[in-house]
Amino acid sequence: MIPIYIQGIRDGEYDIDILVPVEEVENMFPEFFGEIKINGVLRKLGNRYTVKVRAQCYANLICDRTLTNYVELIESEFNCSYLANTELFWQQTKIEQDDDERLIHEDAKYIDIGNDIREQLAVNLPLKKIAPEYRDKNLEDIYPQYVKKEDIEETDSRWEPLKKLKFN
Secondary structure, rough: OOOEEEOOOEEEEEEEEEEEEEHEEEOOOOEEEEEEEEEEEEEEOOOOOEEEEEEEEEEEEOOOOOOOEEEEEEEEEEEEEEEOHHHHHOOOOOOOOOOOOEOOOOOOOOOEEEHHHHHHHOOOOOOOOOHHHOOOOOOOHHHHHOOHHHHOOOOHHHHHHHHOOOOO
C-alpha cells in the first residue's frame, strides 16, 4: 500500500515525496528490491484529485547474453485523476470506469496508488535484459571462442576500386 493522504486538504497543489520499502507493496515483483522513491504533485480542485508522480526502484536482473546478475534503475511515470463522489462510488460496478479517472468515496482519508505503481514499474522492466557493459557489443565480441574461422572472410582486393565510386 502506498497511501497519499487527502483528508482535509484544500484546493491547490501539494508536493509528493514518498519512500516505501518494496516489501510493503502488495504482490510486488521479485526483481525489485530496496525502496520505491516516489516524487510528484497532487492537485486538488473541488472533488477532483489529480496525481502525477514519477516512481523509481532498483531491480535485480539476469543478463540474457551472459547470465550475469546486474542491477538497473527502473523508472516510471504515473498520471491519474480521482473523483470524490459517494453516489457514483457505490454504483461504479454498473459504470464503465476510465483508466485515467477513478472514483473514490467522499470521506476517503487517502488514495492508494500501490497497485498502479507496481503495475507501472513492472511494465517498464526491460524485455531484453542485457547488462550495461554488453549492450554495445556483438555476440562475437563477447564470446570470441565460438566464432568459426571459416566465417571470417578476407576482403577481396578486386572490389576496392568500387568502394571509391561516388553516387550523386
